[in-house]
Amino acid sequence: MGAMRARRPPGRHRRAGQERQVTYREVIAVREFRALWYGQGLSLLGDQLAQVALAVLVYDRTGSPLATAAVYALTYLPGIVGGPLLAGLADRFARRGVMLACDLLRAVLVGVMAVPGVPFWALCALVFLVVLLSAPFSAARAALLPEVLEGDAYVMGSALQNMTNQAVQMLGFAAGGALIATMGPYRALALDAATFLGSALILVSGVRRRPAAQPDGAKPSMWTMTKGGARLVFGSRKLRTLVLFAWLCGFYILPEGLAAPYAAALHTGALPVPVITGLLMAAMPAGTVVGAFLFSRFVSPPRRLRLMGWMAMLSCAPLIVTAIRPPLAVVLAAWVLSGIGGAYQLAANAAFVQSVPPERRAQAFGLVQSGLMTVQGIGILVGGFAAERLGPEPVVALAGIAGVISAAVLAMVWTESRDKAARVSAQATA
Incomplete structure (x- = not known):
């Protein structure tokens, strides 16, 4: 443990003003990052199985795109309601401890949900609580990662986590239908419970203890922290734009909520609807x-900021092609x-x-995450x-159009803000 404390994460040895691209190998060599990485991937894999089963089950029972989307959207409600308040726990208490408590x-x-015969209302309440606990867990992990990795190492670590999370989602969505058909929903829930225990064990063994970000004598109320976090995040034009x-x-997430009815619209007999649903998701x-x-890997840190607006437009523009009702292969490519x-x-x-500021990261991340859940x-x-009323294809296309327009406006605001900051910096240097 002492040797691990002495180890400097990639990026700390750089002199001021230098911006060196860090490699994935350097990031993976950091033991604490590996623990955060493995634990997140493990618990996420279990979650995807239940998510696919829920989408297919609801649509099979109701045949309603609205009911399917409503149940999918319902899983976001706890984060919207409790995220801003509970995220501050990761600033008030030790972040590793918050993550362990949430996992357990x-x-x-x-585990209770996996017991056959649990009433439907109880299942809904349990799902609400499980998703609610993800708010302080995610805030603690997001605030802890910059302490484990600094500078460009943080970007590379975030990219690696993001790729892994998306790969796990892809695997879970693509294979989820077949696995649920084989295992059944209760065994899938039991597996999900086991992944949370596995995540807790990985955190205990791989992440060292750190004190709370805020000193014991300077812990305001949760409501005061929430208001202060909101002023911090939305009081700055730069932070507002990034949020x-x-x-x-x-x-561009909207199509995932319509995957089941979209799969039914694309169904021609070659592939079962659950398989098409998994492929779309x-x-x-x-x-x-x-x-x-x-x-x-291939774009330098300064260039990433310059390309951010264009990439944001790219995230929405391909969805517009669904307006012409293309075949499955074209939809998947888009x-x-x-x-x-x-x-x-x-x-x-x-x-x-x-x-x-480091001592307010968890609260800030929690507010952003709550907003993400809301939108x-x-x-x-x-x-x-x-x-x-319209069918899934035109709705996805309309989401793409609205997204491109919004991204273009944000790109202009961001470019203006970045250019202004560059001029101020140049004047200060001169």
């Missing part, structure tokens, strides 16, 4: 894996390309981290309502 509690709750870039995903994560690798464009989130995330949930719900 979620393992117990999901809106992050929330842009509400447009896996397409964007697949593109994100490719985009994150290319964007982090959704993969959209996922590639979503790699701009790496640059936005890194810029956001650099602009937020995604509302977007999917509105999309389902519209698809009930």
